[in-house]
Amino acid sequence: MSAVFDEEAMTEGIQTPRRAVAPHGSAAGSSDVILRWDELNYDVKSKVGKTEEWRPILHGITGEARAGETIAIIGSSGAGKTTLLNALSGRIVGGRLSGQILFRGAKRHPGSFKRVTAYVQQDDLMHPLLTVQETLSYASKLRLPNNQYSAEQKAERVNTVIRQLRLEAARNTKIGDAATRGVSGGERKRVSIGTELLTDPRLLFLDEPTSGLDSNSSELVVELVKKVSVEQGLAALMTIHQPSARIFNIFDKVILLSQGRVVYFGPTSTAIEYFANIGYQCPVHENPADYFIDLMTLDYRSDDALARSKTQVKELADQFAVHVSRQPAATPSEKPSSASDNVSKGMEVSGDLDLPRNNWFHEYSTLARRDWTNALRNAPFLMGQVIQAIFMALLIGFMFFTLKNTSIGVQNRLGVLFIIAVNATFPVVMPFLTMYYKERDIMIRERSSATYRVSSFFVSKVTTFGPIALASNTLFFIGIYFISHLEFVAGKFFVGLATFYCLSLVSIGFMLMVGSGVKSIEVGFVVAPAILTIQLLFGGLFANPHSITPVLRWIRWVNPVQYGFASLTQNEFKGLEFVCSQGTQCYQTGAEVINAYGVGRFTTWQNILFLIMLAVVDMFVGYSLLRWKAKPKSIWL
Ligand SMILES: Nc1ncnc2c1ncn2[C@@H]1O[C@H](COP(=O)(O)OP(=O)(O)OP(=O)(O)O)[C@@H](O)[C@H]1O
Numbered sequence: 001m002s003a004v005f006d007e008e009a010m011t012e013g014i015q016t017p018r019r020a021v022a023p024h025g026s027a028a029g030s031s032d033v034i035l036r037w038d039e040l041n042y043d044v045k046s047k048v049g050k051t052e053e054w055r056p057i058l059h060g061i062t063g064e065a066r067a068g069e070t071i072a073i074i075g076s077s078g079a080g081k082t083t084l085l086n087a088l089s090g091r092i093v094g095g096r097l098s099g100q101i102l103f104r105g106a107k108r109h110p111g112s113f114k115r116v117t118a119y120v121q122q123d124d125l126m127h128p129l130l131t132v133q134e135t136l137s138y139a140s141k142l143r144l145p146n147n148q149y150s151a152e153q154k155a156e157r158v159n160t161v162i163r164q165l166r167l168e169a170a171r172n173t174k175i176g177d178a179a180t181r182g183v184s185g186g187e188r189k190r191v192s193i194g195t196e197l198l199t200d201p202r203l204l205f206l207d208e209p210t211s212g213l214d215s216n217s218s219e220l221v222v223e224l225v226k227k228v229s230v231e232q233g234l235a236a237l238m239t240i241h242q243p244s245a246r247i248f249n250i251f252d253k254v255i256l257l258s259q260g261r262v263v264y265f266g267p268t269s270t271a272i273e274y275f276a277n278i279g280y281q282c283p284v285h286e287n288p289a290d291y292f293i294d295l296m297t298l299d300y301r302s303d304d305a306l307a308r309s310k311t312q313v314k315e316l317a318d319q320f321a322v323h324v325s326r327q328p329a330a331t332p333s334e335k336p337s338s339a340s341d342n343v344s345k346g347m348e349v350s351g352d353l354d355l356p357r358n359n360w361f362h363e364y365s366t367l368a369r370r371d372w373t374n375a376l377r378n379a380p381f382l383m384g385q386v387i388q389a390i391f392m393a394l395l396i397g398f399m400f401f402t403l404k405n406t407s408i409g410v411q412n413r414l415g416v417l418f419i420i421a422v423n424a425t426f427p428v429v430m431p432f433l434t435m436y437y438k439e440r441d442i443m444i445r446e447r448s449s450a451t452y453r454v455s456s457f458f459v460s461k462v463t464t465f466g467p468i469a470l471a472s473n474t475l476f477f478i479g480i481y482f483i484s485h486l487e488f489v490a491g492k493f494f495v496g497l498a499t500f501y502c503l504s505l506v507s508i509g510f511m512l513m514v515g516s517g518v519k520s521i522e523v524g525f526v527v528a529p530a531i532l533t534i535q536l537l538f539g540g541l542f543a544n545p546h547s548i549t550p551v552l553r554w555i556r557w558v559n560p561v562q563y564g565f566a567s568l569t570q571n572e573f574k575g576l577e578f579v580c581s582q583g584t585q586c587y588q589t590g591a592e593v594i595n596a597y598g599v600g601r602f603t604t605w606q607n608i609l610f611l612i613m614l615a616v617v618d619m620f621v622g623y624s625l626l627r628w629k630a631k632p633k634s635i636w637l
Helices: 081-089 110-116 132-143 151-164 185-197 215-232 245-250 268-277 288-296 303-326 337-344 360-377 379-399 407-423 426-447 454-483 490-517 521-537 550-558 560-573 590-596 604-630
Strands: 033-048 051-066 070-074 096-103 117-120 203-207 235-240 253-258 261-267
Touching (some): 033 235, 051 261, 132 360, 185 203, 203 215, 245 288, 253 268, 253 303, 288 303, 407 560, 490 521, 521 560
Parallel strands (some): 203 235
């Protein structure tokens, strides 16, 4: 049974089409119902004392969204608006979901459903240094399949979306963030909606699209969503907090939710009449949305008030259920009969609308171009990398200026080599971790629409961050090598540089591993320095690897600093001879130093090989953690 009124929606002179034009060339079937949900119940586990109980969040919610309709989900805080939106969009995580959801009359298929529907999150996670045009253009390259859209058609699609969402004036403005001034809040939201509209979705879900916007921007956003829904024949469902009367009247239909129950679902135009008929007359000059929310909100000011408001909410929901039961049954054309047959036979209909994915190389090359554009525009980051490298090279180079072949030279040489190893850890891991973490969140948002593969994103990050880290580290290495006067032998210079590069790559892998695995950047900032400090302590300078207690000796096998320091030390000291001051005892050859410091267990090349292996392992673990993080964990009906 349908829970909606069977009226034509009329809003501000725009008539909702009963049968929308299907942009993909196929009509929506025998009916224009795009999404239908029946008897949705959702419970979560909550602790009561020492026991866990199921707490109901949504109770028996039924309804449908038709092509061209814009539907608002309204309710007070905690009513279940976001939960309902997430259940319908296939993004609900944890808990127990039951009922039935049909997309164009068929059971949803997780992959294809996400590709042909769109979800605009509340927080607009986008690359701040890209312009509006670039943001939409990269999204079109990633999301629109090459075998259906030529490059020109993709560009045309971007232009259409820019026109539809009135973004022409902001076309070349950067998105911006707290550090960089960019587009306005309203424009930002419209870009976020635009990236989702590129694929001509059949369903558009929006979570609080007006939050944080002034009334004019909010109205524009809702108006444009409505206009696009009508033009493209899509159904838009959005949660919204206390809309103004003008915004309320833009919606074709409203779902009024309270305590997880539907208090009203039907055309906006008949809501006032419905409530008047059950004894709640909205005052003439009051915003209907405010009036309805007041009716549905629990009053916590006193126990009596709370009990009264709970009873009122229950009555409202019961009255609506009775009202729905009195409505005429849905006409056969509205029933998803053939698809229901399929569902009852346990078949999943993925739909004829599915957008195929582009090949891996196209995804990778687009992401790599986007990453390089972002990185090269991030002037403070790049300058920081270069200045840090030059400053450290000068400081440390002059600290150990022109090393001598004396006993002091032995000590200083070991110091320089250890600092070189250290410089391939902290200065690589910490700045890149912040950058990576932000991009990981953008990736998780983009992946929620099945935009691209995790592997193409990950490889793109390695091939962007890797060269940037190596370039700045090259400056550091050349500076320190020649100022401190390490052995001027071409072979030794290049082997030293190769060791330094490998160590830097392990750090990039380590950074990707931490950045992929941690829940928040704050945890990353605790975990990464702690592990790096352990790597330095066991690196070979502070304690002889052979003297470390067997309980902790295993650390050397997974410690890149030890392999790096051992390789650098062997490379530098091999063949050197030292002059002892008269009457003192000292190392006379480099071989003695290598032996005394316990860094000769493996040859230089073996140490380099271990570093390469560690880099590969770290990157593999990082990739696996990222896959696990990005894996949709939602419950599907
Ligand atoms: N996974 C969950 N675990 C525990 N409680 C949950 C979970 N999901 C939802 N809830 C609870 O369900 C209720 C409804 O949450 P929901 O976020 O849908 O409300 P909302 O109407 O969107 O509220 P707001 O407008 O404040 O965002 C809240 O009380 C929330 O705490």
